[in-house]
Amino acid sequence: MSSTTAASSPTGATPPSDVPPFRYTGALAGQIETRWQAHWDERGTFITPNPGEPGFDGSKPKFYCMDMFPYPSGAGLHVGHPEGYTATDIVCRYKRMKGYRVLHPMGWDAFGLPAEQYAIQTGVHPALTTRRAIDTFRRQLKRFGFSYDWSREIATIDPDYYKWTQWIWLRAYNAWYDAESRRARPISDLIAQLEGGDARVSMFGEIVHIGERANLLGAGGMAFEPVGTQRWHELSAKDQRRFIDEQRLAYLAEVTVNWCPKLGTVLANEEVIDGKSERGGFPVYRRPLRQWMFRITAYADRLLADLETLDWPESTRKLQTDWIGRSEGAEIDFPLVIDGAQAAGMIDELTVFTTRPDTVFGATYMVVAPEHPLVEQVLAVPPPAEGGADVAGIRRYVEAARNRADVERMAEAKQKTGVFLGVYVTNPATRAKIPVWTADYVLTGYGTGAIMAVPGQDQRDWDFAKAFGLPIIRTVRPPEGFEGETFTGDGPAMNSGFLDGLHVAEAKKKIVDWLEKEGLGRRRVNYKLRDWLFSRQRYWGEPFPIVYDADGNHYPVAESALPVTLPALEDYTPPESDDPVPLLSKATGWVDTTAGEAGVSPELLPPETPVRRETNTMPGWAGSCWYYLRYCDPKNAERFCSRDAERAWMLGKRSAGRDADQHAQFVPGVHHLGGVDLYIGGSEHAVLHLLYARFWHKILFDLGEVSTPEPFGKLFHQGMITSYAYQRGDKTLVPTDQVEEIEEGVFREKATRTAVTQVVAKMSKALKNVVNPDDVIGDVGADTFRLYEMYMGPLEATKPWSTRDMVGMFRFLQRAWRLAVDEQTGEPRLAREPSLAVERQLHKTVAKVEHDIERLALNTAIAALIEFVNTATKEAEARGTHGGGVLTKDQLERLALVLAPFAPHMAEELWSRLGHDQTLAYHAWPVVDAALAKDDTVEIPVQVNGKLRHKITVPAGADARLMEGAAMADERVKAAIKGKTVRKVIVVPGRLVNIVVS
C-alpha cells in the first residue's frame, strides 16, 4: 500500500476471508481492468481504419479527438496528465457509441532540453533516455484504459517522423508570400514572374508588379515603369540570389537574438519571460546573430482574422489577438536636417510608426532604438558636434544597451536612459527642427524602430523629457482640473494648427489625409508579432536540411535525400564560448561533407563540392506543429500524410455552434473549416504551440497540401490539478509531511508546533504533495481514478487533489457493481419486471449524461449516474430484493452502456457478464424516450412579491392559466395575499408563478 493514499483506503489491504468473492475491491478492479486492457490490445478494439482499408465506413461522420501529446520526462506521468486524457477518452467512447468514426491517437513530443541536459551529465545518448521515458509513459497510459489507436503512435524523434518535419520546413524554404494574392506560393512562381518581366525589384528589395498599383515605399501610387526599380536581368547572379533568399518564408537573417549562455542557446521571444529563460529562469542577453527565421509576420492578418472562425476559449483567442497585436496608425517621415556632406545611400529621413498621428504637432524630439541604422551612421560619419553630441558617449551607451541582460533593462525600466545623437529632423507639421536621441526604451523590432516623442500625450516620452529637460507641448486639452502628467484621453486638439478643436478620431483622420496628400506619411497597420526565430544551438532537435558552400551560400538537401539524421556525439557538453556555438559543430565528421553525400541536387552543386552542414537545430516546437496530420497516416513513406487520409480526418462539416456537429457528414471535396474536432490541452500553450501550428498549417494550406485553413476547429483547456499545501504566518510554505492536523481543519507544523493554514498550491517535490498515479491505480483501480479526476469539478477549473475524496467514487462503482452482480456467485442480478420509476429515472439519466458529455460537463454527468445508482439501490431496498435484482437485463445493459465512457472496464465486465461476447465499445448508445424522461406532474414554486411562499403540483404540460388558477386556489397562497391587491401575476410555464401584490 502506498503512502499517498490514507490508511482509510477502502480496498488497499488484503481482503479478510469473509469478504464475498465477487465484491468490487481494489484487487478485483485491478484484475478486471488488466484483463480488459489485454483484451482490447489483443483484439485491436480501438484500431481505426483509414480510407481504403477494410472496415472504413465513409458514411459515418468523423470525429477527430486529440490530446496535446506529452513530453515524456523521466519522472513518469503526474496526475495532471490523465485529466485531459480522461476527458477526451470519455468523449471518444461516447462518440463511437453514437455512430461516429473516431480518430483518437497518442504520441510523444520527444525532442527537448531535459534529455540533452541529462546527456551532458551522464554521456548517455538522449535517444536512449527518451526511449525509456516513452516506454514508461506508454505503460502508464495503457493502465488507464484509454481507447487510443496505439497503432498510430508517433514520436517526433523518429527519423521517419522528422523526415517530414524537415520536408515541411523545405516547403517553406522554397516558398514566398505573395502579398498580392495574400498567400504563400512556390518560389519558382516568383522567379518565373521576375524572369518574364511581370515584376521588378525595387531599390528597397521589394517586389513591384508591373501593371498593378505599385506598392513601393514612397512611390505615391505611381503606376507602370516605377522609378528606382530594376529589371531582373539587370541584376547580378549574386544579387538575384540574395533577393530570392530574402523572399523565402524560411529565411536566414542577421537578427538580434535572445542569447541564454546558461542554456547555451538562443530563444524565441515567446520563450523569454521577464528577461529570463522560460525554462530554468536564466538571464538572457541580446546578440546579433545570423539565424533561420520564419516569416510568420506575413500571416499576421490571417492568423488574426481566422481566430473568429474557431470554437476556442475566448481567453485564448484574446491572448493570440494580443500577441499578434494589430494596431492602426500612420507612418510619418521626418526629413533629416543635413548640415554636412551627405554621401549617396546615407539615411536622409527618419520614418516612424505612430498610433497617434494627431499628436504630431507635439513631437518635440525623436528617439531611435540603439540598433537603428541611423546610430551606425552617426558612429561612422559623426555629425558636427553641435548641441553636445558625444560620439564616444553614444558608442558607450549603445554597447551597454546591447550587452545588458534584459532583466537588468527591465529592472531599470522606470529610469529612462538615452543619449543625443547630434542630429536633427524637421517636424513635417510644425517645420520645427527637433533633436534625435537614441534610448533603449524604443524597441528595434516594433514599427520602424524609431518614434516621434510626444511627451504631452505619452507617459514614457514624458518621463524621458523630464529626465533630459526636453520641451513638452500638450496637443489634447485635458479636462478641467486635470492634474496628471500625460493626458491620454479624448479631448479637443490644441497647439496643433489646423487640427485645433478636433477630437482625437477626427484629428487622426484629418492629419493622415493631409500627410498622404503632402507625401509625408501614410496610413499603416502595424503588428506586434515578429518573425519567428527558428534556430537553436542545441543537440537534441531536428537538423536543418541545409548545407553551405565555401562562400557561405546555402543549399537545400533534396527531398529524396531526407531525413538528415542526427549524428551521435561522444560528448554533449556545450562548447566553451561566450557566443552562441551550436553543439552539432562538434560532430566534425558529419558537418564537413560533400554536396553529393549530403544529398544536394547536382543541378544546384556538383556532387564533389565540399560543403558544411547547418549545425543549428530546430526548436522544440517544430515537431508539434504538424503531428495531428501525421496521426492521420502515420506510416506513410511517400508523403507526410496521404491526401485521402487527410481529407478523411481533417475535412468535416462544422457549424459555429458548440454542439452543432452532431450530424456532420463526410463529403469528399467539399470545403469546410474543419480540422481536429476536439483538441484538449493546457492553456500554457495558448500562444506558442497553438500559434505556431496554425502558421505551419496555413503554409501547407496555401501550398495545396492540406484542405482546411485551420488545424484545430475546437479547442478546450483543462484546468490545473493543484494540491493542498500549508502556509506559515510569513507566507512561506511548509512541506506536507511536516504538518499534522490537530483537529478538524486546524493544522500545525510538527517541529515548531506553530499553526499553519491550509492553502492550495502547485504540486511540487519540494512540498512533498505530489501524487503518483500508479499508486492510486494500484489501490482503487483506473476506473475510480478516472471518475475521481472528472468528478473533482468543472474540467476547465483549477482544482485541488484530495485523496480522501476518492473513496466516494469507489463506493459509487461498488454500488453499481452490486446492483448488477451477485457478490457471492458473480452471476448477474436480474429483475423480472421493470419498475416504472426506475425506468423513468434511467431515461432521465441517459438524457442528462448525453447532454453533459456534449458540453464537457463531466462532473455533473457523473453526478447523474450516481443519482441513478442511488435511486435503483433504494428501490432494491424497498422491494427487499436482496437476493434478486431490481433492474432487468435490458436496464442493466443500458446502465453498462452509459457507464462505459467513464468506467470502461467495469462496463465491459458487466456487459460480458450479461452474456455478450462482443465489446460494447461500438454498441449503439441507449435511446432516450422523451416522454419517459419527463415527469407527469411537476412541483411549481409560488412566489408572492418574489418570495417563495408555497409549492403547487400541476400536470407537466400545464399552461399559464392552469398554473395561475392552481396557485390562486391554494390555501396558503390565499392566506399570503389576503387583504392585498393583486397587481400582476407572472407565470413561467413549467417553472414558477409570481404574484405581485401591494
Next chain:
RNA sequence: GGGCCCGUGGCGGAACGGCAGACGCAGCGGACUUAAAAUCCGCGGGAGGGUCAAACCUCCAUGUGGGUUCGAAUCCCACCGGGCCCACCA
C-alpha cells in the same frame, strides 16, 4: 502599469435571470459486528418559533455596497480579497 478570470456550507462543487447548496468528501446518529474496518440506512447553512418527536412557520444567508428587474449567486457599477496572463509595442 494594462488585460482577463474567480469569490456559494467544514471541504470539492450544483444551480437556461425563477425552489440556493444537486452530487461527493468530512461530520453526527443508527443497523450489522464480541469489536473494529468495510457495507447499508438516516440527518445535515444560520437564528428563532412550533412539536413528545416530526411535519410545519418566520427571519437572515452566495466577499462588501449600490443599481436594473415582478424576481439576482447569475446582469450592470464601485470597492475588498484571490488567481492567471501580458508588460517601455509608440
